[in-house]
Amino acid sequence: KTSDYKTLNKEKPIVIAHRGASGLYPEHTIKAYETAIEQGADFIEPDLVMTSDGVLIISHDSYLSATTNIADHPEFADRKTSRETPLGVQEDWWVDDFTLEEIKTLKARQAFKGRSKAHDDIYDIVTFEEIMDLAIHHANKGRIVGLHIEAKWPNYFASIGHDMVDPLLNGIEKKQLQKLGIPVFIQCFEPSFLNKVSQKSDLPLIQNIAIEKTAKPMGWDIKIEDTTTTGLGIYKELVLNSDGSTSDYVARAHAAGLVVHVYTLRDDAVMEGYSSVEDELIALFNAGVDGVWADFPATALKVRDAL
Numbered sequence: 391k392t393s394d395y396k397t398l399n400k401e402k403p404i405v406i407a408h409r410g411a412s413g414l415y416p417e418h419t420i421k422a423y424e425t426a427i428e429q430g431a432d433f434i435e436p437d438l439v440m441t442s443d444g445v446l447i448i449s450h451d452s453y454l455s456a457t458t459n460i461a462d463h464p465e466f467a468d469r470k471t472s473r474e475t476p477l478g479v480q481e482d483w484w485v486d487d488f489t490l491e492e493i494k495t496l497k498a499r500q501a502f503k504g505r506s507k508a509h510d511d512i513y514d515i516v517t518f519e520e521i522m523d524l525a526i527h528h529a530n531k532g533r534i535v536g537l538h539i540e541a542k543w544p545n546y547f548a549s550i551g552h553d554m555v556d557p558l559l560n561g562i563e564k565k566q567l568q569k570l571g572i573p574v575f576i577q578c579f580e581p582s583f584l585n586k587v588s589q590k591s592d593l594p595l596i597q598n599i600a601i602e603k604t605a606k607p608m609g610w611d612i613k614i615e616d617t618t619t620t621g622l623g624i625y626k627e628l629v630l631n632s633d634g635s636t637s638d639y640v641a642r643a644h645a646a647g648l649v650v651h652v653y654t655l656r657d658d659a660v661m662e663g664y665s666s667v668e669d670e671l672i673a674l675f676n677a678g679v680d681g682v683w684a685d686f687p688a689t690a691l692k693v694r695d696a697l
């Protein structure tokens with residue numbers, strides 16, 4: 391059966407639980423990760439940012455309003471500031487203005503429109519160390535789950551004196567993930583960060599590609615032939631066409647020796663031209679993608695395991 395897969399290495403494509411099972415529980419919480427592990431995800435995905443005291447924590451955003459209950463904390467009311475970001479000016483509570491101790495007083499909230507908020511205000515914000523400990527805990531019981539780790543805005547954090555390269559690599563080294571057989575990918579939208587990581591580590595790297603042309607620091611114009619990482623993390627529209635056909639993107643990446651991981655598969659947000667997330671997944675797997683990020687990993691696993 392293995393030889394039937396159309397992936398670069400002819401092995402099963404991987405299912406990466408995007409921010410954990412974030413379709414079911416607030417993203418990046420232990421509950422979301424544990425659920426993904428129970429469902430059988432191959433990898434869980436933490437997005438990393440850094441606190442004012444230099445601790446790597448897990449958050450998709452570098453601000454706290456969307457995924458936490460900080461707005462309900464009167465003690466932080468005057469800590470909102472306006473900041474110019476590569477995506478525009480925004481007023482918010484910024485992660486790098488808060489210590490880990492302060493952030494640990496917050497609780498996570500579902501950020502995705504239309505999803506249940508029944509599990510809001512229960513779960514803590516998770517540190518990088520804690521997600522590594524979670525993977526180690528499961529590995530010690532015989533359940534290997536990989537970490538597909540994204541560094542968010544590392545050049546910004548470096549510019550304020552919080553370089554992420556060493557804390558990231560030293561953390562992984564200290565926890566001896568490799569020795570325990572826990573697979574790790576490092577992914578980032580910023581090519582210069584991955585380049586720095588490659589000078590200090592042999593870990594497999596995934597160059598993410600954004601399609602928003604306004605997001606220039608995010609590597610939106612990366613060319614397959616210029617890429618020196620293990621692979622690419624791409625938006626599904628680069629493979630799935632709106633008429634239901636697929637592009638030659640995966641074949642071109644494979645020809646260049648690059649794996650392709652695709653974001654983001656969502657049961658509740660399907661592309662034009664596709665009637666369901668299952669249709670999207672079948673088309674992606676038939677195109678040969680090597681992995682998918684899924685908000686509902688159980689759905690992706692069901693389709694993948696029926697291949």
Ligand code: G3P
Nearest residue numbers: 437540598623653654683
């Ligand atoms: O990291 C790639 C994938 O997770 C999609 O990006 O914005 O959800 O971190 P994002």
Ligand code: CA
Nearest residue numbers: 435436437540
């Ligand atoms: Ca991510």
